[in-house]
Amino acid sequence: MTQRPIDTGSARTDLTTHLAMHSLFLKNKGGRRLELRLANLEGTRLRGFDLSQATLLACNLSQTDLEGGKFRETDLANSLFIGANLKHCDFTRANLRGARFYKTDLAQARLDGSDLRVGNMTLHRKGAGGTEVVSREFVTDLSFCNLEEASLEDAVVRKVRLRGVNMRNANLSGADFSESDLQGVVLLGARMQGANFLHADIKDATFTVNDTTRRLFQGLPAFTEHLNNLAEIDRIVAAHEEWVESGGKAGTRADFAGRKMKGVDLRGRELSTISFRGADLTGAQLGHAKLAASDFGGANLAYADLSGTDLRGAGFEGATLRHTVLEAANMTDLQLRGGGALPVRLHDAAVEWVDFSGAQIPPERLKGVKLRDCTLPDQVTP
Template identity: 30%
Template sequence: MLFRLAFALVALTVLLVDPIDAVSQGMLSNVDLNSSEMSMAEMTRAEVEALLKAAPQDPAGQRSADLQGKRLSNLDLSGLDFSGSNLRLVKFNRTNLKGARFDHAILNQAWLIDADLTGASLVNASLLGTQMQRAKLGGADLNGARVTADLSGASLTGARLTGADLSADMRNQSMGLMRGVLKSADLRNADLSGARLSRADLEFAQLQNANLANCDLKQADLAGADLSNANLAGADFTGTDLASALLPSAAALEKASNLDKALNLNLARRHP
């Protein structure tokens, strides 16, 4: 009894300290995206630029601004350099971030729903628990990024995710399984070579002509995904769910690794 009471008090403390932690993946229906908190900005573009310019520099000359928790939705912040900045919990909903730089930035638990990050650079960025549903990331660079974000319905055509880590965080499951969620995402022509997608959710994702060479797909959900003409050389399909997935040619499949250990392979469709 005392143990259960102590556990409840710890859980309540977590919610009080950081209520956004309670908004786990799949709970977006409980959030009013039209509320002032989620749709309005408390700063202008000029004020954001000034804050970035005034941020302290490290020995290498890199400025690292602290914008944690700021409301910056519906702004035009295209082309700005947020590299190395603390952007945890920032609201960027429907914000124009075309060509912006977020290299090494912390975007944990940030909100980028319907944001436009076309051509943006997020190299080695941290995107833990980030909400990015329907975001536009065409041609974006996420090389080496750590991503347990919800990218359901997002557009990542031609995006670069080489060496990115979208695998499930098996050490921190107090608020549910945190992993890269790419349900119905558009990943056509994307480069995911060497990416870690273990246990990631790619259900119904569009992966036509995508490069999945040497990709870790162990226990990932690819049910209903379209893998037409995808490069699967060295991709590990151990425990991967392929129910109703559209697979590439037999020649491409021969280059995959552990395809015989995939789940529901008999229910997958074969590309002509």
């Protein structure tokens, strides 16, 4: 005998009972499968619940706390998850077509084999001339979500809006991102073997140029533009190194103020006294570079690696240092030839989740600086 699924509509008063019935259904102990349509569950706290195989069509789950929940093979088409907490959730093989996750935290979530393509909804509107049937398409939207260390293995993410998404260290193996909007996405450390980015828009994306990205992004206009930009930056740095080595008699001093430098690899290079004011250095690889007296005022150094760098006298006023690595960096005062010293300046910088371990920095240079969840040097106390 086939059981009739529950349809609670927008009612929330009996939700606890319906969840209990669904739990019994999953355990093959009777109960009934949960089915919600157009239900408003905004702000609900359902941490750790198992809603696998349920039907939640066009439901409002915005601002909900669903951390650790299970949605395996759940039908969530056209539902809203705006601002929800979905950390560690399991959406394996879920139907997420047309769902909107704007600014949602999906860190370490599993979306393996899920379907995130465009969703469709049929609406019946009553008017003077009778009932009008209207069909609408909804593009799945994960813009500005956090998918760090999430797994989207073999997921269908075709024609999805993914602007500004953080997918650092995510597993994207075999996923289909063809024709998707990936502008400004962070792909540092992501596993992308077998992924498909055909006709995807990766403008301003942050990634490391290697054999994998060359193979996956080959032919994309934004990738060609990115490679040309990196080649030009390399030429400018070479001229700057010549300028430093010759004492200003040859070459040209570099100026990268306001420049787009996402994911640039300048490890070990001579970059002293360069202005990076207002530059976008998201994910830049600057390990062991010489950056003494350089100006990073207002620059974006999110996810950048400055480990082991010479940062004596560098200025970071108003800069963004978020998930930035400054491990073993030399951030002491720069002794000037004419006498005196130039200190490292961090005034008004946004310093969050920064690794200062082993860095050489006078404790007084961090006084008054707002440090959020940072790893500090041994000689500095929070």
